Amino acid sequence: MSSFGGKSAADVQASAESDSFGYHRFAVCLTRNGRLIALDAGSSGRIVWNVPVWDHARDISSSPVLKSLPDGTVEISDLEIDNSGTPPLVVDAATGEILTRDAIRDRRTMAEDATAALVEKPTSVYYTLETGELCGKLDQKDAPLQELWRFSPSKGETIVNVTSRPSTDPVASIGKVLGDRRVLYKYLNPNIVLVTTISTAAQTATVYLLDGISGTILFSNSHAGIDTTHPIPSTLSENWFAYSYAIDTASSSASKGHQLVVGELYESPFPNERDSPLDPRPRANHSTLHSTPSPHVISQTYNIPEAISHLAVTQTRQGITSRHLLAVLPASNSLIEIPRSAIDPRQPVGRDPTSAELAEGLERYNPVLDFDPRWTLNHRREAVGIRAVRTTAATLESASLVFAHGLDVFGTRVSPSAGFDVLGADFSKVQMLGTVLALAVGTVVVAPLVASKQINAVWQFS
Amino acid sequence: MALTLSAPPPRWLEDLSSGPVTTKTKQSFPDPLGYQVASRQQKSSSNKTVAHPRKQPTADEMDTLKLKKAWELALAPAKQLPMNAIGMYMTGNSLQIFSIMMVFMLFKGPIQAVLNIQNTFQRLETDTNRQQMLAVKAAFVGCNLLALALGIWKVNGMGLLPTTRSDWLAWESAREPLERAYFVPT
Numbered sequence: 001m002s003s004f005g006g007k008s009a010a011d012v013q014a015s016a017e018s019d020s021f022g023y024h025r026f027a028v029c030l031t032r033n034g035r036l037i038a039l040d041a042g043s044s045g046r047i048v049w050n051v052p053v054w055d056h057a058r059d060i061s062s063s064p065v066l067k068s069l070p071d072g073t074v075e076i077s078d079l080e081i082d083n084s085g086t087p088p089l090v091v092d093a094a095t096g097e098i099l100t101r102d103a104i105r106d107r108r109t110m111a112e113d114a115t116a117a118l119v120e121k122p123t124s125v126y127y128t129l130e131t132g133e134l135c136g137k138l139d140q141k142d143a144p145l146q147e148l149w150r151f152s153p154s155k156g157e158t159i160v161n162v163t164s165r166p167s168t169d170p171v172a173s174i175g176k177v178l179g180d181r182r183v184l185y186k187y188l189n190p191n192i193v194l195v196t197t198i199s200t201a202a203q204t205a206t207v208y209l210l211d212g213i214s215g216t217i218l219f220s221n222s223h224a225g226i227d228t229t230h231p232i233p234s235t236l237s238e239n240w241f242a243y244s245y246a247i248d249t250a251s252s253s254a255s256k257g258h259q260l261v262v263g264e265l266y267e268s269p270f271p272n273e274r275d276s277p278l279d280p281r282p283r284a285n286h287s288t289l290h291s292t293p294s295p296h297v298i299s300q301t302y303n304i305p306e307a308i309s310h311l312a313v314t315q316t317r318q319g320i321t322s323r324h325l326l327a328v329l330p331a332s333n334s335l336i337e338i339p340r341s342a343i344d345p346r347q348p349v350g351r352d353p354t355s356a357e358l359a360e361g362l363e364r365y366n367p368v369l370d371f372d373p374r375w376t377l378n379h380r381r382e383a384v385g386i387r388a389v390r391t392t393a394a395t396l397e398s399a400s401l402v403f404a405h406g407l408d409v410f411g412t413r414v415s416p417s418a419g420f421d422v423l424g425a426d427f428s429k430v431q432m433l434g435t436v437l438a439l440a441v442g443t444v445v446v447a448p449l450v451a452s453k454q455i456n457a458v459w460q461f462s
Numbered sequence: 463m464a465l466t467l468s469a470p471p472p473r474w475l476e477d478l479s480s481g482p483v484t485t486k487t488k489q490s491f492p493d494p495l496g497y498q499v500a501s502r503q504q505k506s507s508s509n510k511t512v513a514h515p516r517k518q519p520t521a522d523e524m525d526t527l528k529l530k531k532a533w534e535l536a537l538a539p540a541k542q543l544p545m546n547a548i549g550m551y552m553t554g555n556s557l558q559i560f561s562i563m564m565v566f567m568l569f570k571g572p573i574q575a576v577l578n579i580q581n582t583f584q585r586l587e588t589d590t591n592r593q594q595m596l597a598v599k600a601a602f603v604g605c606n607l608l609a610l611a612l613g614i615w616k617v618n619g620m621g622l623l624p625t626t627r628s629d630w631l632a633w634e635s636a637r638e639p640l641e642r643a644y645f646v647p648t
């Protein structure tokens with residue numbers, strides 16, 4: 001029950017020093033006791049403000065939804081305090097004061113004036129889970145929502161999880177460059193949905209990848225012998241997905257334990273090809289209602305040592321930094337960051353990688369994925385009872401902020417690509433300044449000598 | 463205008479233009495083929511002050527000689543090609559300082575030679591053989607282009623030319639769908 005809120009630009013007094021790296025993001029949390037607390041991610045979780053939202057601890061039947069709005073406010077909706085239709089509570093993200101309706105209106109108009117030239121909002125399709133089915137509805141102006149598609153799982157299966165790509169998921173490069181300088185184009189569809197269904201009777205779990213606009217099933221995969229009492233966390237980012245499940249110990253399948261499946265979507269199995277060869281569409285902006293080519297999916301499964309309860313992906317401002325998978329391990333009360341190179345689905349199976357694959361950083365596929373102790377983010381501290389992991393981007397491209405909450409609250413800052421855009425700590429600025437000064441002095445001293453020598457040379461008898 | 467001297471020419475000038483003075487010794491050896499005893503002649507009104515030991519070639523023969531020399535000059539770069547090719551093979555395809563210097567030389571040499579083409583052939587060019595000189599110059603430029611092509615092929619081998627799809631990937635854009643789907647949690 002928390003959300004990330006950006007600091008409003010007008011109020012710089014909240015942080016003492018200027019925040020050019022964008023580390024000082026506030027994590028706004030709503031506790032069960034009715035307090036709204038803002039933690040500063042850049043100052044080791046220092047509490048910035050702490051306001052009461054309702055007086056005493058009460059049981060909230062519905063879970064409130066916190067949303068951070070671009071005008072520097074945090075909106076809490078679905079907050080049934082008085083069991084009446086209360087309007088959403090709006091709080092200023094920088095100071096924590098609860099805004100009155102007039103103040104809200106002033107802020108909204110100011111924000112709208114500031115961003116007057118907005119891009120036209122594209123046609124929206126909203127999909128919800130109702131009566132055990134996923135239903136997609138088209139949002140039309142001045143008309144009720146029109147149902148476009150409906151996805152119902154197979155007989156005996158129930159939908160347990162619906163995941164979509166993060167709302168801001170910038171992609172830096174539309175293709176994956178291979179070792180021999182060819183390109184595998186990524187299947188970049190912002191509307192894909194990963195639906196997980198289980199069947200307790202048959203002990204199976206099925207994963208479907210749908211297109212959110214047309215409801216077409218792009219990919220599906222089924223696993224048998226699953227322990228359906230364990231959660232099946234899944235995540236979707238850019239052009240890849242990951243999910244994890246536990247194999248039932250009583251099942252007859254040869255593999256036991258917990259497994260992690262990672263899959264990548266490409267437009268075509270052949271490099272240098274956009275779309276499959278059987279579907280030569282013009283490359284303009286298109287609508288998937290008309291034609292939905294299925295992506296080429298490359299996926300691999302890894303045996304992991306312990307169960308994963310939640311999955312998340314690091315996010316950065318421009319998507320240039322590689323994305324690492326964050327996993328919550330409840331058995332060891334830790335949060336780990338798995339690098340993509342360890343779980344790349346294109347790892348060669350059964351053979352050593354060629355020189356081109358080595359250039360990409362691929363190693364030979366090993367079915368057992370050991371969690372390197374250096375991947376643990378919370379080191380010697382224990383993060384108990386984590387219920388959710390949220391990631392957000394800092395202004396600095398190489399940094400990503402991670403916030404995990406549940407029983408314990410844990411926040412950190414990760415650099416998946418090792419701080420490539422920051423000067424290293426061992427860079428000697430004094431030495432650089434000294435060299436520049438010495439060169440400048442040398443130039444000033446030597447210049448007249450060179451000029452006089454050149455003039456003399458003109459006067460020589462040739 | 464013919465050069466006329468009021469005084470007789472100085473001794474050193476006569477010695478310069480005349481051959482070695484042969485003293486009539488006893489019949490030692492016959493003279494070699496083509497050897498002519500220096501005969502002092504009076505200056506004529508022509509440009510040549512004294513006669514040379516050998517017959518002066520005519521203007522046509524001079525042209526032919528100059529053309530032959532020009533052809534030698536023109537084909538010289540082509541003779542350098544095998545040496546350059548072996549040098550390139552030795553330096554390998556990685557980006558080291560030596561291979562960069564080698565490639566730089568391969569590019570600089572032909573380009574400079576082509577820019578200095580006028581200087582190179584200036585002293586060999588006369589009014590009469592200008593037509594043939596064009597062919598010679600074309601051959602010279604062609605040989606230098608061959609050397610330049612070798613440099614470009616080397617740069618391609620090092621992977622520096624943008625010939626593959628991945629080099630132009632930044633200019634390609636993704637296809638955006640016209641609609642966006644949002645999940646509404648209940």
